[in-house]
Amino acid sequence: MRAQTTEKRRAPTPTKSQLRDKTIRLRVRQLIDNGRLPAVIPKRILAGYGAGDLCTACGQPITNTQVVYDIEDDRCHGRPIFHMRCHALLQLECAMRAELN
C-alpha cells in the first residue's frame, strides 16, 4: 500500500457555496432583526416554480427551472419568496433562534 502524498491543508478553505450561504444567512438575520421576516416557522408555505421574481434572501431571480418557496404569513411584510436553498437557511436561522429563546 502506497502512502498518500497529497498535502494536508491546515484549515479548510471555504468553498464558494459556503461563502454564499454565509452571506445569505447574514441577510436573513438582518431581515428577521428588521421585522421583515418572522423568526418562526411560517404558517403556510407554497412551493412551485419561479417566474423570475427576486429571492427575498439572496436578491437573485428565481427562474422557471428553480423551485420557489412562497411564504404566507400575516407576520411577514408582503409575500417573501425564496430559493429552496435560501429557504433552508431561513429555517435553520429560525430553529437556532427558537433554541436560544
Ligand SMILES: [Zn+2]
Ligand atoms: Zn435565494
